[in-house]
Amino acid sequence: MKYSYYALFTTNNQGRIEVTFPDLAPHVATFGNNLPDAQRMAADALVGYLLTAESLGIKLPQPSSFQDLTPDSQQRLIPIEVDTKSN
Known part of the structure; x- marks a missing residue:
């Protein structure tokens, strides 16, 4: 099945980018180096x-x-699309 949820990307003090999904909090969170x-x-x-x-x-x-989502000035709101049938 195809899904699309918005993710909030926030750069932390160490320069990593933290990712949360407001609609799925607190269940889905991760981070990346860029x-x-x-x-x-x-x-x-x-x-x-x-x-x-x-x-x-x-x-x-x-x-x-x-x-419906209100990121602050330090955040990016990006849609993430996935298909659970292709996994």
Whole structure:
């Protein structure tokens, strides 16, 4: 199944990029050493959680729209799209 959830990317004090999914908090979080790495890690963390949720029958929340989420000036809001059927 295809999913798309927004992720918040925040650079921490060590220069790493922390990634959280507001709609799936506190269940899905990761980090990367730079933006491409953080995006790859975000997709991996998201698909891992979604596969687990599907197998356990956990009801997933509807993804928020961009307008519903309010990142601060230090954050980037990026949609992460995954397909659990390709894993």
